[in-house]
Amino acid sequence: MLIQKHTKLLVSIAVVLPALVLLYIYLQPLVNLLTYDLFGLKPDSHLGASINFFFYDTVKILILLFLISSLMGVVNVYFPVERLRVFLTTKKLYGLQYFFASFFGAVTPFCSCSSIPLFIGFVNGGIPLGVTFAFLITSPLVNEVAVAMFLGFFGVKATLVYAVSGIALGMVGGFVLGKLKLDRYLSDWVKAIQTNTERADEQWEAEHTPFVDRLPIIITEGWNIVKKVLLYVIIGIAIGAAMHGYVPENFFTQYLSSDKWYAVPMAVILAVPMYANAAGIVPVIQVFVAKGVPMGTALAFMMAVVGLSLPEATLLKKVMTWKLIGIFFGTITVFIIVLGYLFNLIL
Template identity: 60%
Template sequence: MFEWVQHLADWLVYQALNLNPNQHLAAALNFFIYDTIKIIILLVLVIFLMGVVNSYFPIDKVKNYLSRKKLYGSEYLMASLFGVVTPFCSCSSVPLFIGFVKGGIPLGVTFSFLITSPLVNEVAIGLFVGLFGLKTTLIYILSGVLLGTLSGAILQSLKLESYLSPWVKELLSNAQREQDIFQSEDQSLKNRLPIIWAEVRKVLGGILPYVIFGIAIGGLMHGYIPEGLFERYMNKENLFAVPIATLVAIPMYSNASGILPVVQVLVSKGIPLGTAIAFMMGVVGLSLPEAMLLKKVMTVKLIAIFFGVVTLCIILSGYLFNLLL
């Protein structure tokens, strides 16, 4: 879907600007251009589609359905499985996160999607099979889905809605008012579009500076942080290798497909697979660029709680991997 964006970024950086592909600046700039265009397109599409959905389906009904006790937590599993079939990196998942929250979906369910989406997708699964075999891949998929499911359930139980940013609370209030307008008048989609597009512009204008800044940080990390920088801290003799691998991964940023070759190198150098996968999950599921994007929709306290819960679950997954493999 976004192949043309990559071609455009390649042309701008390597031909129009005539930068050497081996330069750190070229890699960082290419990443910045590609991700900026891609995420802005995703933002517009998702916010617009969620606006259409919200205009026809009552927010309260969606919220009540996903909050019913008879689901017995399956809503978190469904959100995690939806994350598996959406091949987005952590920053690309944030637009969908905003759309879900705006649509009245419970926060914990939304977190389940946000956690699983960047970790497990069909591209990463294909690479995983080729690099590590079917058994390891199945365990990885299961652990990723369980990570999203359990983390979402834990976060929901903490009742964190009050820690959403004032900007998101205003969006939710506006969404309810818009829905009241739509329901009070029998409007066609054509008549609803001006209100929906106005909301798209408002949301995009509010979050765009954070998107640009977050992607810029990601680009610098992508281009300038050496891949083997932290290898010496993750050897098998170190009992604390898994938490160290997870924590040192947070400043880095990549998608699952991009970091898998690094994981293969780490494993080939004797680093336990569970430790290497914990490192991968930290890079993919927790990153400073993602935190910058989330800053617009969450308070710092909520971001810290989210990162803390996910970090703990990743560390436990890493130790479990080391025991099983």
């Protein structure tokens, strides 16, 4: 019975995976057929361009998102949070702990607000504050959602630059903030927990579950991620489609063009009051770039939107004083601006 169940699972994967790949390859002709032949819209009309953009990008991003979410599910299953916590608090890593925390932030599907409970757990579990900052910085910036959408919108080169720089930002930001010895600015609530809680050595026991038995759970969780961000994807792509079809070409370049030295800091400062996750903002960034905004300026705007938000600051108030929140936001803002200028040079 178990063998039969495994066989059905593997056969289903063998059928569905090639079907998704073929759909991805032939998606644009199919969308053109739907938009221009069945719906009768004109390719050169504002509505036709917007509808075509919406259908194509929505399906493309959902396919990539499901595949990459499932792949990252394998990483998450075999590299769980508790194992990371024990690893970072018991091993001599000679600075590599910043990389591990930042990398873990990159492979976990959290926005800035949903990553804060893990941040609190890390602080209360005895992980150094700088290492927890490395996780908090990278977690909303780089995840399978952002990577899937970037890969679909901008290609391999831009995706690699974005992912590597996001992880590097977490490492450097965590290291700098750690060296500033900011533990005294944690809230009294956190200090009380750290003082009164006895920390026993916790052992992580590996689960010797065969991979084929884990696979249905991994695929289900990958689909659950897609469902959780589906609304953000649709809203973000809808906004991007409207901008793509109706916003004049020179609207964004007028204020954020490469010949304006203040474009990058202006993009970052304007982004902070906003809040969106990667699924909602990446389609908008694609339109920015299509309208002539330099890639570095657009990326800086996106990083500030997903990584420096007012809701995040509100939640962080539970574990930090306003002074520490200000230091955290100010430091990351400077790093994002520097990255924006760097991106404009290399992309």
